[in-house]
Amino acid sequence: MPSRANCGRGACVKTRVSLVQQGVWTNSHASMPLAMGYLKACADADARINARMDVTIHNYAGDVGSNRMARELFQDGFPDILCFSVLGWNHRAFGALAETFKQLNPRGWVIFGGNHVAHQAERVFRLFPQVDVVVNGEGEPVFPELLHAYLDGGTPQELHGVRGISFRETGGALVTTEERPRIEDLDSLPSPILSGAIPLTGARGEFPYGYALLETNRGCPYKCSFCYWGGATGQKMRSFSRERLRAELELLGRHRAPALVLCDSNFGMLPADEDFLDDLLAVRARYGYPRSLETSWAKNKSAGFFRIMAKLREAGMQNSFILALQTMDEATLSRMRRRNMRLNEWEDLVGWLTEREMNVYLELIWGAPGETVQTFLAGYDRAARHTPFVAVHQLMVLPNTGYHDKREQYGLVTVRGEQDDFEYVLAHDTMTMADNERMGRFLCWNRVLARGRLLHGVWTALRELAGIPQSQVVLGFADWVQTAQDQEVARLREAAAGARGDLVDAAVWPLLTQEVLRAWWQAAVRPLLPAHALSTVEEVFRFDLLCQPIRCGPEGDPAEDLPVVRRYGRDWFLRAGQSFGWDVPALVAALRRGERGEPEPCTTDFYYPTGFGADPQHFYRMDAYRGLTEGQLAQRFHAVTG
Structure with missing residues (x-):
């Protein structure tokens, strides 16, 4: 050559x-x-x-x-x-x-x-x-x-x-050599999308990726100790022009890109972000794509941010909102260099988004210097009172970050990953290795049960009706898995032992069956329930189990013999005639508002998207396959088409 x-x-x-x-x-x-x-x-x-x-x-x-x-x-x-x-x-x-x-x-x-x-x-x-x-x-x-x-x-x-x-x-x-200044005029860069540098059509004529990636700007004004963000932290944000971005959106829409993921640090911070959303929605109205938007949202919320969220809701665009709190402990925030970042009225914000039926996740980091088990769990439960879907990430020390430069000051003890090169924090001056070991199991099961939405409404029922905080439930599950003698649970324990907590090995998910969940409930949760709340909380738990996806084998055969029906242009498994003493979705919504409601017997059908489980990645997108009641199904597709 x-x-x-x-x-x-x-x-x-x-x-x-x-x-x-x-x-x-x-x-x-x-x-x-x-x-x-x-x-x-x-x-x-x-x-x-x-x-x-x-x-x-x-x-x-x-x-x-x-x-x-x-x-x-x-x-x-x-x-x-x-x-x-x-x-x-x-x-x-x-x-x-x-x-x-x-x-x-x-x-x-x-x-x-x-x-x-x-x-x-x-x-x-x-x-x-x-x-x-x-x-x-x-x-x-x-x-x-x-x-x-x-x-x-x-x-x-x-x-x-x-x-x-x-x-x-x-x-x-x-x-x-001498450091090169950052690019000020981003439009001077040829577009990898418009130029054809990135193929947008696969062998069968389809968009070849699960989602499209796009930058609208570069830079981040914050200097968080755990983040590097391409070397552009603490810097002025630089934007691509609206004309260029609109042309890229047009091409992605024409190629039917199913989802759009923005590589921005704080989408919703700049006035231009609202213009971008207007163009995105116009492209979606023309082509039907992209169907969803994912991004790192602005840490401080402006009037423009609320207009963006309202427009997304009005357009029925599938999306989730992640609020990156990271920690609620003041000492930890100080070391993290986030005290100057006003997460203004986040509790009201979560309520505002939840009322508009938008998927809200709160994000925390376990293992940050300054944090203890007690302060972290207190912050976790405060977050969970507003949404049970709390993502918890294990702290990694990244090159060129504040934690990397102050490792001796904080007494950081780290280990490199077995399959990667990240430094995982094992201990520091406010966290022992024993603390970290138990919390690693907490992260694993939080990722599956709460963040992954394996359970949905029961968190609210346990907290509001039985006084049991979410962290207690997750830790209780972790302890039960460690000690239960059942063979199926032993297999689950073994699979989870090799998982990194906030990722979870794909082998864990298929083992977490409804039978295992029922065994845990009977052994570890039911004895904690007060008599006045027992029947109602168990009704919500049964509803959660019925909402779980219908699992299919490698050949696509469902685990249950259910009929397939055609609704709204797609196939669904149908489980008909399920009776409850409560309208469970209405009960959970009332509990989140601080209300109790009254029993309202009802019977409903459940509809499940077909195809779940053939690909292990489906478990990481479990919420897209959850069962929906007749009313929820109609409401979702009315939002998309109506």
């Missing part, structure tokens, strides 16, 4: 450049390769590079191992330049691929870029001596300069003229 493009009188043999990107962890679907799309778009827009180089994106799902990636990358020869978008979950795999590449092409270049390696060249070169260059900031202006250096006959040991990188000179000395 040639090491330089050969463009003499004969056919031009182009230099091969491979851009490698991989989705998060065990996700079985390849995500849209936005980061590498920007690099390819910049290369394609450069006449010299485009004429002499063949730049190709290789995009992999999160569950693809390094062995398979190596075979696919190198089976038809090997590139001259191999570039990786490196994050904590693919750091080790990409290091292994760099080693394989250098065996095949010792003179080839290996370039690492991405949040996990920026400004970490000393460690990267020590762990992976096959890496030649580390990019320390935004890659779009750096990448073409590196390609030109290659075409000019340079070597990766003499890149002193390229700003924003680290490399090693011939003698091994580490060189970090």
Whole structure:
């Protein structure tokens, strides 16, 4: 294979450049390769590079191992330049691929870029001596300069003229060049969507990704100790133009992108965000896509934010709102550098969103310096009083963050992940390893039972009618799993033991059957219920179990023999004629308002989306497969179509 493009009188043999990107962890679907799309778009827009180089994106799902990636990358020869978008979950795999590449092409270049390696060249070169260059900031202006250096006959040991990188000179000395200023005019970057750098059509003519990724701006004005956000924390936010974003939305809508995920730090903060939403809704009205919007919402809520949420609700656009509280303890907030971030009236905000039937999640971090088990659980239960769907993440120390720089001050004890390169916090000056061990089990079962919505309304009933806080229920489940002697529970315990708490191994979900839940309820919850609340709370628990998805096997066969009916243009399993002493959804809604209501006997049918369980990823989107009553079904589709 040639090491330089050969463009003499004969056919031009182009230099091969491979851009490698991989989705998060065990996700079985390849995500849209936005980061590498920007690099390819910049290369394609450069006449010299485009004429002499063949730049190709290789995009992999999160569950693809390094062995398979190596075979696919190198089976038809090997590139001259191999570039990786490196994050904590693919750091080790990409290091292994760099080693394989250098065996095949010792003179080839290996370039690492991405949040996990920026400004970490000393460690990267020590762990992976096959890496030649580390990019320390935004890659779009750096990448073409590196390609030109290659075409000019340079070597990766003499890149002193390229700003924003680290490399090693011939003698091994580490060189970090002058920092490159951040891109002010984002429209100067060619669009990876409009340019065609990212394929928008798969082999069967469909949109090839589970969701579309899009940036409307870059930067974040905050400096949270746990966050790096692409090196743009504590900086002015820079926006793409409305015209460019509208054109990208049009193309995504035309290609029927099912969901839109924004890579923004604080959507809803800028006045332009409302314009973007207006354009998104106009595109959706024309094409029917994208159907949903996910993003990191603004921490402080303006009048524009409430208008955005109202418009989403009015349009019936499926979305969820995540309010990133992280902690409610003042000492922890101070160390986290979030005391100046007003999470204004978050309790009223959750109520406002819940009344409008929008999915609301609150987000907390376990293990932050300053936090104790007691302060954390108090904050968790305060959050759960307003919505039971509380996402709890285990603290990881990321490179270039405040926690990373103050690890000795806080007494941080960490361990690197077995399958990734993140540093997980085991202990610090306010948390022992024993605390962390028990709370790790809490995170696991909170992720399944509450955050994953395996149970739905019973949290409210237990709290309001029986006085049992949500943290007590989750911890009780964790303790029951640890001690129960039943064989099915033992299998569940074994599967959960290897899971990282806030992710949960896919093997856990199928084992958490209704039979297991009923056994837990009888052994650990029912004895706690006061007599006056027993029948009502158990009615809500039975309703929750009936709402759980109908599981299907690998061949698509349902676990239960239920008829399939056609409603609103799709197939549903039907469970008919279920009787209750209460209108349970109305009861739960009343309890959330601080009211009690009266028993109202009713009979209803349940409708379940077909196809749940054939793909393990379905368990992470369980709420989309929950059973709906006749009234809930009509209400949902009226919101979408009416």
